[in-house]
Amino acid sequence: MRATTIHAPRDIRLEDVPDPAIEAPTDAIVRVVAGCICGSDLWPYRGENPIDAGSTIGHECVGVVEEIGSEVRDVRRGDFVVVPFCQCDNTCVNCRAGITSACENQGWTSTGQGEYARVVHADGSLVATDGMPDDDLLPSLLTLSDVMATGWHAAVAAGVRPGGTAVVVGDGAVGLCGVLAASVMGAERVVALSRHEPRQEIARRFGATDVVAGRGEEAEEAVREITGGVGADAVLECVGTGQSMDTAFGVARPGATVGFVGVPHGVELPLRRMFGRNIGLAGGVAPVRRYLPELLDLVTSGRIEPGLVFDSTLPLEDVAEGYRAMDERRAIKVLLRP
Amino acid sequence: MRATTIHAPRDIRLEDVPDPAIEAPTDAIVRVVAGCICGSDLWPYRGENPIDAGSTIGHECVGVVEEIGSEVRDVRRGDFVVVPFCQCDNTCVNCRAGITSACENQGWTSTGQGEYARVVHADGSLVATDGMPDDDLLPSLLTLSDVMATGWHAAVAAGVRPGGTAVVVGDGAVGLCGVLAASVMGAERVVALSRHEPRQEIARRFGATDVVAGRGEEAEEAVREITGGVGADAVLECVGTGQSMDTAFGVARPGATVGFVGVPHGVELPLRRMFGRNIGLAGGVAPVRRYLPELLDLVTSGRIEPGLVFDSTLPLEDVAEGYRAMDERRAIKVLLRP
Numbered sequence: 001m002r003a004t005t006i007h008a009p010r011d012i013r014l015e016d017v018p019d020p021a022i023e024a025p026t027d028a029i030v031r032v033v034a035g036c037i038c039g040s041d042l043w044p045y046r047g048e049n050p051i052d053a054g055s056t057i058g059h060e061c062v063g064v065v066e067e068i069g070s071e072v073r074d075v076r077r078g079d080f081v082v083v084p085f086c087q088c089d090n091t092c093v094n095c096r097a098g099i100t101s102a103c104e105n106q107g108w109t110s111t112g113q114g115e116y117a118r119v120v121h122a123d124g125s126l127v128a129t130d131g132m133p134d135d136d137l138l139p140s141l142l143t144l145s146d147v148m149a150t151g152w153h154a155a156v157a158a159g160v161r162p163g164g165t166a167v168v169v170g171d172g173a174v175g176l177c178g179v180l181a182a183s184v185m186g187a188e189r190v191v192a193l194s195r196h197e198p199r200q201e202i203a204r205r206f207g208a209t210d211v212v213a214g215r216g217e218e219a220e221e222a223v224r225e226i227t228g229g230v231g232a233d234a235v236l237e238c239v240g241t242g243q244s245m246d247t248a249f250g251v252a253r254p255g256a257t258v259g260f261v262g263v264p265h266g267v268e269l270p271l272r273r274m275f276g277r278n279i280g281l282a283g284g285v286a287p288v289r290r291y292l293p294e295l296l297d298l299v300t301s302g303r304i305e306p307g308l309v310f311d312s313t314l315p316l317e318d319v320a321e322g323y324r325a326m327d328e329r330r331a332i333k334v335l336l337r338p
Numbered sequence: 339m340r341a342t343t344i345h346a347p348r349d350i351r352l353e354d355v356p357d358p359a360i361e362a363p364t365d366a367i368v369r370v371v372a373g374c375i376c377g378s379d380l381w382p383y384r385g386e387n388p389i390d391a392g393s394t395i396g397h398e399c400v401g402v403v404e405e406i407g408s409e410v411r412d413v414r415r416g417d418f419v420v421v422p423f424c425q426c427d428n429t430c431v432n433c434r435a436g437i438t439s440a441c442e443n444q445g446w447t448s449t450g451q452g453e454y455a456r457v458v459h460a461d462g463s464l465v466a467t468d469g470m471p472d473d474d475l476l477p478s479l480l481t482l483s484d485v486m487a488t489g490w491h492a493a494v495a496a497g498v499r500p501g502g503t504a505v506v507v508g509d510g511a512v513g514l515c516g517v518l519a520a521s522v523m524g525a526e527r528v529v530a531l532s533r534h535e536p537r538q539e540i541a542r543r544f545g546a547t548d549v550v551a552g553r554g555e556e557a558e559e560a561v562r563e564i565t566g567g568v569g570a571d572a573v574l575e576c577v578g579t580g581q582s583m584d585t586a587f588g589v590a591r592p593g594a595t596v597g598f599v600g601v602p603h604g605v606e607l608p609l610r611r612m613f614g615r616n617i618g619l620a621g622g623v624a625p626v627r628r629y630l631p632e633l634l635d636l637v638t639s640g641r642i643e644p645g646l647v648f649d650s651t652l653p654l655e656d657v658a659e660g661y662r663a664m665d666e667r668r669a670i671k672v673l674l675r676p
Contacts, residue, residue, distance in 0.1 A: 094568075255437040278440060
């Protein structure tokens with residue numbers, strides 16, 4: 001089959017690789033109907049994460065179950081499924097505690113930007129739609145594989161509550177989904193930090209009541225003004241850099257929690273400030289599977305349309321161009337069709 | 339009046355200083371009946387915090403209200419009161435959110451190891467007992483000024499729940515009070531990390547179900563064994579050093595929260611581990627006033643006796659010896675009687 005591989009920084013190729021096969025009786029093989037490029041894929045692309053030259057890349061996809069192992073019971077051939085980027089048995093002690101992303105029998109998709117993906121613990125990981133979804137639902141369903149579930153996790157971790165204020169740091173696809181999550185959870189004021197007009201527009205459609213175009217101290221000042229000098233009740237940190245984390249803690253009110261979902265790179269936490277103002281930090285790798293039933297219902301009922309984060313759709317052959325577009329911020333998020 | 343002053347590392351003196359006086363109409367002057375030395379006082383004592391030579395030191399005390407400002411309504415002359423180490427108006431936006439330690443009109447006691455203390459926002463800060471307490475209640479009441487409320491805050495921040503497991507890192511007075519708090523809150527297993535027999539004994543009296551004498555990797559291994567390989571549901575970090583913080587995160591299960599109340603010194607957080615395992619950090623300066631009514635009730639009803647952390651009582655004249663005893667870990671916590 002064809003799948004995307006990475007060879008060096010900015011060297012992305014679509015190559016022939018061996019077809020994935022059932023390796024354990026709990027596996028399934030999914031034919032990818034749509035995959036996409038994640039903000040976190042840009043870390044190795046930019047050479048900021050180590051690269052295993054020639055390895056496949058891509059962890060988000062939706063598709064149709066092509067083959068199942070002998071012990072798979074709940075998922076059937078022909079099911080249309082959302083593939084959580086981290087897979088889980090959904091029965092271990094960590095899964096039962098809701099942290100499916102720390103499953104004791106974890107698996108990861110690595111051919112989401114390819115034609116087929118092997119999923120371990122198919123019954124624990126996959127969630128099927130009720131019949132074949134319409135094509136226009138595809139982008140939103142695809143976001144449930146990672147980006148919408150991750151934005152949702154940021155809001156959960158930050159403790160967004162009805163009537164409260166939420167600030168979202170980061171206007172990437174995850175940040176925008178964080179805006180949507182905070183809005184759905186009933187935050188009265190949802191402040192999006194963004195300097196890019198097309199992203200601001202999506203943030204507003206996702207429920208942002210305020211958009212702040214400044215950065216750093218300027219953004220902090222603006223949030224202070226919006227919140228009557230108090231700071232935000234909940235802060236969603238959706239980038240993972242030192243600067244974004246500083247801003248997140250800078251806008252948080254005493255007693256607030258920063259929910260973080262951006263893989264941290266070069267972050268030094270303002271521990272004294274956290275201590276002095278009782279600002280907590282929670283979050284991490286999103287337990288996608290835990291949120292899937294709820295999010296799937298929100299999408300299929302039409303209450304949310306997170307698929308709007310895809311502002312570019314390319315055939316899989318053009319995956320390298322997709323990376324370039326996201327790297328240069330010409331695209332928010334690129335959907336790939338095999 | 340006489341009050342304790344610090345001049346340089348290990349240079350503690352009892353000196354004559356000006357009597358505190360009402361400066362604002364919301365102030366009160368409290369005659370100190372009992373004060374004490376805090377673990378955090380050892381930071382400047384050991385030269386690890388800057389010292390303002392000749393300044394008074396000591397922030398924990400209980401006593402009798404001697405004088406009140408013209409706007410003080412709820413507190414009266416002659417009341418026996420607990421003085422929270424950080425004072426608050428109990429009406430500002432942060433106080434109303436429960437973070438009284440980030441009051442917009444904050445005050446700090448600095449002559450708790452002296453004969454009198456000025457308290458700002460007396461109505462917001464002080465909580466009076468119902469009549470004069472018996473002498474044998476004094477130590478427990480004194481712990482409510484800081485150490486018991488701080489241990490309680492660690493347990494609240496860590497999210498201790500009935501039936502769960504809690505690990506307490508630190509066997510100082512705060513850590514021991516954290517054991518007591520976790521036990522009162524209904525944790526089924528409360529694991530105290532301590533290598534010192536007298537402290538282990540108090541931990542057991544405070545409800546520790548398990549005592550682990552190891553440190554670092556050894557302690558982590560022991561906790562893993564106690565928790566069936568899972569790790570603790572809640573971790574109370576009551577020291578504030580890099581090593582104690584590492585241990586705290588090392589024993590936390592995925593999805594757990596580390597509640598931290600030890601002023602951080604030289605701490606670098608294991609951010610990748612926190613992210614990968616969804617382990618949060620919460621806590622900070624304890625909002626003592628918020629917990630006072632509940633804790634006062636627990637003490638006066640005899641349900642808890644946190645005063646057991648005082649294993650030494652000295653006349654105020656011997657305050658320098660008190661510091662030495664705590665510095666050398668000959669005493670857990672020293673009570674001072676003016």
